[in-house]
Amino acid sequence: MITGSMVALVTPMDAQGNIDWDSLTKLVDFHLQNGTHAIVAVGTTGESATLDVEEHIAVIKHVVKQVAGKIPVIAGTGANSTREAVHLTKNAKEAGADACLLVTPYYNKPTQEGLYQHFKHIAEAVDIPQILYNVPGRTACDMLAETVIRLSTVKNIIGIKEATGDLERAKQILDGVSKEFVVLSGDDPTAVELILMGGKGNISVTANVAPREMADLCEAALKGDAETARAINEKLMPLHKDLFVEANPIPVKWALYDMGLMQEGIRLPLTWLSAKYHETVRNALRASGIRKI
Template sequence: MITGSIVALVTPMMSNGDVDWDALDKVVDFHLEKGTDSIVAVGTTGESATLNCDEHCQVIKRVVERVAGAIPVIAGTGANSTQEAIELTRSAKDAGADACLLVTPYYNKPTQEGLYQHYKTIAEAVDIPQILYNVPGRTACDMLPETVLRLVEIENIVGIKEATGDLDRAKVLIEAAPKDFAIYSGDDGTAVELMLLGGDGNISVTANVAPAEMGELCRLAIAGDADGARAIQEKLNPVHNAMFVEANPIPVKWAMTEMGLMGLGIRLPLTVLDQQYHSQVREALKTCEII
């Protein structure tokens, strides 16, 4: 089981929107040096919605090659087309990814039965560990706990990124799912409490800029050290908040530019962080001694 601090990695880009491959290597090395437990390549934070299929697969392959087996790589391979998700998942397996993260189909609003059949079909088509990803605030599609609990019976569906921030829902899943089914937070603000309930880790935006701190926070929370984990969480709260002053990954990419890790490139329809938020994000980074 993959556990701990899992960074939802950004995809660095040049000013014209092209992928910045050298900067991608640099940020992967940064996480290896800082003790991140696992990397998600090309998830929401990695701008999966605007990378074309070739770029999507190339970024995953590049991250896998750069990590070189040091930590697990989880490939974002979800789509609102079941067939496209199968193709992306198959490509990620061929590239050497350790697992795949599949967001619920966005925009087309499937039923709960449609969600079950979607994930079942992908799992049967590609023999690789697969992690469900529920983030209704972005997808307009909410996968209910009862659907998740049907899907846990499929052997290579091994976990879920629950990004609703709803701790009552997380508790239901933690208590009802098999112990070897991983429950990850996808919400930095509530991640500590989810892990203290018995969750297995956090797929994090903040980990892009504070990997060492998020790593320690996750280790303490998973070990049940509530005071220690909450103390780090309190310190990081300004950063958690700053990372969402505009749509993710706008703020985190700007923050990483301030840290000297990459340039300002981002792909339309997303734009560079509005100037009115610069001081808030910069001060959050300074408060946490990131810059």
């Protein structure tokens, strides 16, 4: 089962916006060494919206090859075109990904029936475990609990990343799906509470800079050790909050650069973190114990 702390991995780039393969290798090693339970390659935090199809597939292949089966690799393969999502999902399977993460179609605003048919079609087209991904704040498309419950019985659809931060919504889903269906948080501040309610883990932005801490947090919550999990979460709360002072992944890429783990690179239309927020993010790293000075 896919469970625990799953990093929504950034895609490192150079100053011209080209993929920095050496830094990608360094980041994957960083997670393998620090207890991350799974890697999500080319999701929202990986700038999936601005990588072309060839780059998208190349990043998945690179991560799969380097991980070499040590932990699961989940490939982001969602798109607002069902045909494109099928194409990406097929290629992720061929690359050796363990599962795929499929965001709700953005911009074109499908109905709930359209969402059901979209995800059902992909699941029937590609025989690989698939995780739904609901993040209406980014997509302008909200997949309601009843649609998730309906999709939970479709072969190959094994779970959902529920990123609304709405614990009542998460409870609705948990109450309506089988115990085998994997409900994951996609919201770092509320992940502990979702796991304690019966969720199986968290797809995390914070884990990019605090992999060991997020792994410990998820392990404690999965064991039902609420006191330990909440204590870790409280310490990490400055990061949960301040890694979103500008649109993700702008702040987290700057934080990784500040930590010496990647170059100063991001792809338009996203821009490098505004100077006025540098100390805000650096102070969050300090307050969370990630940066010592």
